[in-house]
Amino acid sequence: MSREIKVVPLSAAAFAPFGDVLDASGTPDKMINAGLCGRHHDRAALDFGPDGRAGISIFNAEPRSLPYELTLLERHPEGSQAFLPMTENPFLVIVAPDENGTPGRPRAFMTAPHQGVNFHRGVWHGVLTPLSAPGLFTVVDRIGKTANLEEVSLAPSYVVVP
Numbered sequence: 294m295s296r297e298i299k300v301v302p303l304s305a306a307a308f309a310p311f312g313d314v315l316d317a318s319g320t321p322d323k324m325i326n327a328g329l330c331g332r333h334h335d336r337a338a339l340d341f342g343p344d345g346r347a348g349i350s351i352f353n354a355e356p357r358s359l360p361y362e363l364t365l366l367e368r369h370p371e372g373s374q375a376f377l378p379m380t381e382n383p384f385l386v387i388v389a390p391d392e393n394g395t396p397g398r399p400r401a402f403m404t405a406p407h408q409g410v411n412f413h414r415g416v417w418h419g420v421l422t423p424l425s426a427p428g429l430f431t432v433v434d435r436i437g438k439t440a441n442l443e444e445v446s447l448a449p450s451y452v453v454v455p
């Protein structure tokens with residue numbers, strides 16, 4: 294099977310097996326602040342395990358470009374991880390199904406402006422992959438004493454294409 298992965302637009306339905314899409318689409322769940330703010334309430338399944346806690350970090354990642362050689366997938370067995378862009382730049386989101394402890398064929402999604410994602414606990418994903426500078430993101434994930442990281446090198450690699 295081809296090692297080329299074609300990027301498709303991110304959709305909540307397609308991403309549902311892997312995590313949550315975070316955006317202000319649709320009608321807000323609540324209007325707050327004297328009706329001046331729409332609250333899209335409680336939109337992510339956060340999970341930090343019994344021994345972890347939630348943390349907010351700021352990532353400043355080097356932008357990549359397409360075609361993008363995918364050589365590594367990782368997962369966090371003890372917690373979820375959310376990528377929330379601090380710019381309006383779309384970014385690349387790569388995930389893969391788990392097949393008996395190793396990643397299956399990856400899938401590549403392109404976010405719309407102002408969209409973030411939350412990977413559910415244990416979901417195989419590519420590392421944070423901005424496509425333009427600045428690659429500034431707020432990341433909400435597990436803080437704990439363990440590494441909470443499994444990495445798999447992909448050989449042969451895949452190429453993510455537009």
Ligand SMILES: NC(=O)N[C@@H](O)C(=O)O
Pocket residue numbers: 367374418419420421
């Ligand atoms: N390692 C780390 O903090 N980031 C990765 O988990 C990632 O998905 O980018």
Ligand code: NI
Pocket residue numbers: 367368369374418419420
């Ligand atoms: Ni990660």
